[in-house]
Amino acid sequence: MRRFALPIAMTALLGTLANAGAALADAPKVVVSIKPIHSLVASVMQGVGEPALLVRGGASPHTYTLKPSDAKALSTADLVVWVGPEMESFLEKPLSSNAAKATVVTLMTVPGMTLLDAREGGAWEAHDHGHEHSHDHGKKDAHAHGHDDDHDHDEVNTHLWLDPVNARRIVTATAEALAAKDAVNAEAYRTNAERALQSIDALDAELKATLAPVAAKPFVVFHDAYQYYEARYNLSAVGSITVNPDRRPSAKRLSAIRAKIAGLDASCVFAEPQFEPALVRTVTEGTKAKTGVLDPEGADLAEGVALYPALMRNLAASLRGCLGG
Incomplete structure (x- = not known):
């Protein structure tokens, strides 16, 4: 047998x-x-x-x-x-x-x-x-x-x-x-x-525990992609560089955002991997704000089951790193 x-x-x-x-x-x-x-x-x-x-x-x-x-x-x-x-x-x-x-x-x-x-x-x-x-x-x-x-x-x-x-x-x-x-x-x-x-x-x-220490710190994003994340974790975004990521913002808009960053002493301005980083340098010039990168769609992450939690953790790490440094 x-x-x-x-x-x-x-x-x-x-x-x-x-x-x-x-x-x-x-x-x-x-x-x-x-x-x-x-x-x-x-x-x-x-x-x-x-x-x-x-x-x-x-x-x-x-x-x-x-x-x-x-x-x-x-x-x-x-x-x-x-x-x-x-x-x-x-x-x-x-x-x-x-x-x-x-x-x-x-x-x-x-x-x-x-x-x-x-x-x-x-x-x-x-x-x-x-x-x-x-x-x-x-x-x-x-x-x-x-x-x-x-x-x-x-x-x-x-x-x-x-x-x-x-x-x-x-x-x-x-x-x-x-x-x-x-x-x-x-x-x-x-x-x-x-x-x-x-x-x-x-x-x-x-994520609630990770982001709690930076909830009160003002920051600016590239475009209004993070509102759900902000609302869930009580974050303090105060503006975006552009409304429509397909269109370059006007000089008037960039000037208004720079004034907002200086007036509120915004801690950080965040770029995105898919869009022009030079705009972030433009609005932070002459201010004390640091720069970081937020990616709302996982551009640099491998597709699959693990992407969603990695994306959400990466957002928290970028926010905590730039706002809490």
């Missing part, structure tokens, strides 16, 4: 691998727009399948152009997860044409998602986090991309994943959508989602 031990073990192993392969083959084809959302979706799909990502590497959704391979992925997708046209304007038309057969989860309209209005102008009052409201399916049309940079944009802040409470909702909405598409693996999605929710809660508590 001993001579059968190895074949039986191998048979069991091959059976396990075959089942895993079947699960991957049968999993819904999921396409996700940007890296932070992809990370959260991947956490729900662990062990079942891998979502495809459109905006890869350090590319910005504000300036992204859809590639032929992206169009092909959309054409075969069962499920597409994106923030909404206010964030990924490049996806709005392709979702109607290329992904007409897919179920589309638009996070801006997920029930219970907390949304914040974009702040007006470039110099804000301390702790002015806009108007918080919860959207069901009544989002407003907000395509103000052609406005002059110094004008107000009547739109919602789209960087909603930077609030861990919203990240929880993204995970839950993804698990529900996947379970509806794939009943065979529904339990796996729900188990993964519960594990992800516990990790997000632990991350949230960690």
Whole structure:
């Protein structure tokens, strides 16, 4: 009987691998727009399948152009997860044409998602986090991309994943959508989602402790991408260099931001890896403010499950390092 031990073990192993392969083959084809959302979706799909990502590497959704391979992925997708046209304007038309057969989860309209209005102008009052409201399916049309940079944009802040409470909702909405598409693996999605929710809660508590010592210190950001993060951790951003990251700010605006930095004795001005660092040097010239880098989308991080917690920790480390030094 001993001579059968190895074949039986191998048979069991091959059976396990075959089942895993079947699960991957049968999993819904999921396409996700940007890296932070992809990370959260991947956490729900662990062990079942891998979502495809459109905006890869350090590319910005504000300036992204859809590639032929992206169009092909959309054409075969069962499920597409994106923030909404206010964030990924490049996806709005392709979702109607290329992904007409897919179920589309638009996070801006997920029930219970907390949304914040974009702040007006470039110099804000301390702790002015806009108007918080919860959207069901009544989002407003907000395509103000052609406005002059110094004008107000009547739109919602789209960087909603930077609030861990919203990240929880993204995970839950993804698990529900996947379970509806794939009943065979529904339990796996729900188990993964519960594990992800516990990790997000632990991350949230960690970040609160990390950022508490610098909550009162004023700082300026490149553009208004961090409002959810600021509101969650009671941070004191006082302005942004630009309203629209696609457009260079006017000399008048840069002068106003420099005056704000000097008047409030802002501790730090933060650049972003995708955009022009020279603007940060311009507004800090002649002030005591230090400079740092914040990355709201994980441009320099490898895509996957680990990206979201790494992104959130990196923001905390940059803020603590520059404001607390």
